Amino acid sequence: xxxxxxxxxxxxxxxxxxxxxxxxQSGLSRAQLAQESGLTKSTVSLLVRELIDEGWMTxxxxxxxxxxxxxxxxxxxxxSRRGMIGVExxxxxxxxxxxxxxxxxxxxxxxxxxxxxxxxxxxxAAGLVAQAWEQLTRQGVQLLGVGVGxxxxxxxxxxxxxxxxxxxxxxxxxxxLITQALGQAGVPPVAVHVQNEADTxxxxxxxxxEGDAQDSLIFVTCGAGVGAGIVLNxxxxxxxxxxxxxxxxxxxQIDGLPCSCGRRGCAETFFGARALSRLADPTQGGQxxxxxxxxxxxxxxxxxxxxxxxxxxxHPGILQVAxxxxxxxxxxxxxxxxxxxGARYGLLASAVGAAALVLxxxxxxxxxxxxxxxxxxxxxxxxxxxxxxDSSLIA
Numbered sequence: 001x002x003x004x005x006x007x008x009x010x011x012x013x014x015x016x017x018x019x020x021x022x023x024x025q026s027g028l029s030r031a032q033l034a035q036e037s038g039l040t041k042s043t044v045s046l047l048v049r050e051l052i053d054e055g056w057m058t059x060x061x062x063x064x065x066x067x068x069x070x071x072x073x074x075x076x077x078x079x080s081r082r083g084m085i086g087v088e089x090x091x092x093x094x095x096x097x098x099x100x101x102x103x104x105x106x107x108x109x110x111x112x113x114x115x116x117x118x119x120x121x122x123x124x125a126a127g128l129v130a131q132a133w134e135q136l137t138r139q140g141v142q143l144l145g146v147g148v149g150x151x152x153x154x155x156x157x158x159x160x161x162x163x164x165x166x167x168x169x170x171x172x173x174x175x176x177l178i179t180q181a182l183g184q185a186g187v188p189p190v191a192v193h194v195q196n197e198a199d200t201x202x203x204x205x206x207x208x209x210e211g212d213a214q215d216s217l218i219f220v221t222c223g224a225g226v227g228a229g230i231v232l233n234x235x236x237x238x239x240x241x242x243x244x245x246x247x248x249x250x251x252x253q254i255d256g257l258p259c260s261c262g263r264r265g266c267a268e269t270f271f272g273a274r275a276l277s278r279l280a281d282p283t284q285g286g287q288x289x290x291x292x293x294x295x296x297x298x299x300x301x302x303x304x305x306x307x308x309x310x311x312x313x314x315h316p317g318i319l320q321v322a323x324x325x326x327x328x329x330x331x332x333x334x335x336x337x338x339x340x341x342g343a344r345y346g347l348l349a350s351a352v353g354a355a356a357l358v359l360x361x362x363x364x365x366x367x368x369x370x371x372x373x374x375x376x377x378x379x380x381x382x383x384x385x386x387x388x389x390d391s392s393l394i395a
Contacts, residue, residue: 015050016362019057020363056101059074059075078101079102084098084146085132088149088351094125095347095348097351145192148195149198174194196229200354201219203229205349215234216300217304219306225260226247226248247267249267253265283315283318286317304341305339305341306341308343
């Protein structure tokens with residue numbers, strides 16, 4: 001059966017290919033982009049011009065020619081004209097950031113939660129987003145979208161927050177609440193994406209990585225709750241109902257201490273914030289964290305393991321103990337331990353990652369789904385025909 005592709009989708013895919021190539025290796029020329037992407041030179045030239053005009057790319061100084069031919073013009077992502085806003089709904093606070101396409105934090109704000117009711121949280125978050133949008137606008141930055149990270153299992157297909165025990169939320173239809181609140185706060189109609197806060201934290205490292213995350217990364221966040229954001233094969237791994245990565249509720253001890261989820265012996269009872277507060281030396285919780293890292297490593301074999309969250313900020317020795325524990329397991333098995341490091345963005349990791357969630361979806365049009373989380377996306381005009389000839393446009 002012959003299938004006719006949607007031209008607008010094909011164009012979005014081609015644009016995303018160029019953007020991702022440039023993100024991976026800044027400074028490529030049009031000719032190099034054509035060679036790496038497999039697109040014709042004329043198609044690349046037209047798409048690059050469009051992306052420059054829209055604020056996605058910018059040109060650098062002309063590089064010297066290699067041998068015969070015209071000198072090439074290096075291209076890079078433009079970190080000054082487009083940006084995203086990220087929101088982290090933490091158990092104790094709201095964190096909101098404005099982030100550039102290149103991962104620079106342009107503005108940041110934090111407030112204690114005014115209340116735990118979902119409607120209250122959404123109104124407060126929307127007010128902070130409106131303030132961040134105004135700051136980005138004053139800096140000449142166009143808003144691409146808003147991402148939200150939640151401390152619980154979020155079902156992307158339905159837009160439902162299934163379970164957030166530390167907030168007392170179950171089966172909250174979150175997306176309509178935040179969408180309505182953003183509109184009432186005066187935020188323009190842009191794409192809105194929602195995900196678990198550990199998943200967004202993983203994207204802060206993966207989308208703005210310095211190169212140590214190749215197709216896979218796991219971010220473990222340690223606070224009142226414990227969770228993991230998992231990126232496998234260049235995509236978030238969230239599970240059937242958004243429950244993947246709920247490592248805080250994996251069992252480390254049969255019939256152990258009771259957990260907030262109703263089970264006993266969960267990892268959260270060993271190195272969640274409440275558990276650490278009961279220890280004379282909180283860094284002792286790092287041993288259980290190391291066990292969990294060992295299990296994640298042998299289960300998923302990621303390129304990098306990243307650990308962050310409030311507990312790591314308050315007790316930095318936790319990560320050192322966890323690294324030593326993991327190293328001991330690796331040595332016993334006679335294999336090299338994986339890379340384990342702290343979060344680059346500190347306590348802003350989940351909020352920055354929520355902003356990165358917008359970029360993650362934008363750069364993967366084939367993976368986009370018509371989910372409630374995209375209900376406020378702006379309609380894009382149909383793409384014009386792109387000629388496949390005239391290589392003289394290449395610099």
